[in-house]
Every structure is written in structure tokens, then in C-alpha cells.
Amino acid sequence: MISYGVAAHGGVGTPEDLSDGCKAACEAAFLMLEAGRNALEAAIEAARILEDDGRYNAGSGSALRIDGKTIEMDAAVMDSEGNIGAVMNIREVKNPVLVAQAVLGTPHVAMAGRGAEAFARKLGFEAYYKVSKRALENFKKTKKTLKEGDTFWEFYLDDISEQKIPGPDTIGAVVMDGNGLFATAVSTGGASPMMVGRVGDTPMPGCGFYAGPRGAIAVTGVGEESIRKMLAKTVYDMVAENMDAQAACEKGLRPFAGQKRIKMGILALTKQGCGLAATDPMAQYRMIKQA
Numbered sequence: 001m002i003s004y005g006v007a008a009h010g011g012v013g014t015p016e017d018l019s020d021g022c023k024a025a026c027e028a029a030f031l032m033l034e035a036g037r038n039a040l041e042a043a044i045e046a047a048r049i050l051e052d053d054g055r056y057n058a059g060s061g062s063a064l065r066i067d068g069k070t071i072e073m074d075a076a077v078m079d080s081e082g083n084i085g086a087v088m089n090i091r092e093v094k095n096p097v098l099v100a101q102a103v104l105g106t107p108h109v110a111m112a113g114r115g116a117e118a119f120a121r122k123l124g125f126e127a128y129y130k131v132s133k134r135a136l137e138n139f140k141k142t143k144k145t146l147k148e149g150d151t152f153w154e155f156y157l158d159d160i161s162e163q164k165i166p167g168p169d170t171i172g173a174v175v176m177d178g179n180g181l182f183a184t185a186v187s188t189g190g191a192s193p194m195m196v197g198r199v200g201d202t203p204m205p206g207c208g209f210y211a212g213p214r215g216a217i218a219v220t221g222v223g224e225e226s227i228r229k230m231l232a233k234t235v236y237d238m239v240a241e242n243m244d245a246q247a248a249c250e251k252g253l254r255p256f257a258g259q260k261r262i263k264m265g266i267l268a269l270t271k272q273g274c275g276l277a278a279t280d281p282m283a284q285y286r287m288i289k290q291a
Contacts, residue, residue: 001291004033007274008046008173010056010283011188012220012265018055022285025049029175030287039175039183040079043216046173047075047097047185054132056283058171059095061132062189064139065196071129072196074203075100075187076110078211086203088112093120094128097187100203110203135189142192170202172209172218174269182216182269184209191223201226206233214240214270220282221264229255235266245275253277 006029008022028049029042051059062071075096076086085103089112090096099120103111111119121127170188177183186209188202200223201208210217210232217232217239226232231252238248249266256262256279265278274286 002176002269002271002273003289003291004176004178005269005274005286005288006030006033006042006046006173006175007267007269007276007286007288008050008284009171009218009220009265009267009276010050011058011170012263012278012282013280014056014283016281016283018283019285021050021053021055022283024053025173026285026287029173033175033177033289036178038079038179039177039181039216040077040083040185042177043173043175043183043185044077044097044101046175047077047171047187048095050171050173051095051097051187055134056171057135057189058187059097059189060130061134063135063192063194064131065190065198066193067196068139068143070196071131071135071189073187073189074199075185076203076205076209077101077104077183077185078205078209079183080181080211080213080216084109084205086110086205087116088199088203089197090116090120092117092127092129093125095125097185099123099125100185112199138192170200170208170220172220172267174211174216174218174267176216176269176271180271182211182213184211184216184218186218200224201231206230208232210236212236212240215245216269218267219265220267221279222262225256225262225264231264231266235268239268239270245270245273246277247275249275249277253279
């Protein structure tokens, strides 16, 4: 059994040698838990640290859209008491997860686009636009992968299983505090290639994230597929029925077995333990205090 703990990932397809950033995020969140802070606060802090890292596709490292200049980000937070806040397609903020947290103080669950940006400015979040070196390099790789003369849709329709494109890299953290409450926080710059305005699973409850009395789930990968299967809630329902966290994550990935073009990862935390399964390498770290 777990007394309290935190686990974080840097996104499916993220090299495992970037796990040091996940370690830093977990260490900060774990200190908060030791000090008696709640699960939601700790999860948000872990996600904020990963957003600021710059090596992951979130916050300061967010990917470029297909036009090569637009950065639109999604983020969400949720705890096992039913509190949910999300932002979609928000631009020019450093930490989308903090704006998602601020949505908790409104009558709404989610805010999007220019309205979300105006909300952030009203709260004092400064304008921030940065294209990281990694995001620029990944955009060039994506453009190179597209065959000359291809339309955007042909890229998706063709067999691209052997082609190399940057991984989705959604970051996520799952936490259980000393009172047995769970929380999750997720953030992303999207999955390349993507149209301006595209929204993935990250800000959608039950798809990219979920938290309830039995655990917390964070999903990473091709958002369209997570949405179609409501993957986070599907895995949560398994652990709610007393399935082991690791077994639930592995079962959640089975529909994607043998589909090389679909990268997916699942991170789960319950009172019994932590589970992680991914189709590709994934930077991650966990810190657990056993009962």
C-alpha cells in the first residue's frame, strides 16, 4: 500500500535519457506532499516544472503547428473530488497548466482560444511566445517527412509506419497525497503534424486524463485515438474494479498492438501501486512512500 507519492512522464516517444526532468518534477512534488500539501497542488507543480524544462512538448518546448509559426497548447487538471479545469488552444502563455488551475476558480470547466488568453491576461499571466530549438528541429523533420507534393491529408492516409516523425510528448503527473486524495495534471503542445485549431485528448476529461477515488490516470500519445476510446476513463474503470495498476495500463494499450503509426502511453497511480505502459520509450520517474 502507498501512503503518498507522485509519478511523472515526459511523453511517449521521449528519450528515456530525459527522465532527469521527470525526476526533478517528482522531487518538487514529493516535498510538497511531505509538507502536507494536497495532491492537486503537487500534480500542478510537477507539470509546471516539466513545462518550463523546454525539452518536452509542453509549455516552453511546445511544438509548432503546420504553418510553422503558431503554438497552441492544451492543459488540464483534475482531482478525485471532482474538480476539473482545462484550457484548449491557448497561445502566448508560459504555463498553460497554471491557467487550467485558474479555471477552477470560475463557474466553468474549460476555456479555449482567445477567451482563454484574455482570461489569463486578466489574471496577470504575461504574454509569452518562444519557439524552442527542439521544437524548430522537430518541425523541420516533420516537413522533411512529408513527401513533396503531398497534401496534409495524404500524409495521414499514406502508410507512414516506417517514417520518423517527432513523438507527441504530452507531459503528465499523477499524485496521491497523505489523505488518500488523487490528482492528475497534463499539458501539451500537440502532436505533429497538426492543423491550427486542432485539439487532442489532453484537455478532455476521460480521454487524456482522469482522477477519482480509486486512482489517477495520465495518457500520452495520438490524441485522436485516446478520444475515440476514452482511454483514461477506460483504464480508470479497470483499477476501480480492483485491477492492478500495471495490468490496467497494459490492457489499455492492447487495442494499439501492432499499429506502428500509433504511439501511446499510460501512467496510473492507485493506493496499491503505480503502473506504466507505452508503445515506445518514454521518459518517466516516480517517488512513492510506502505505508
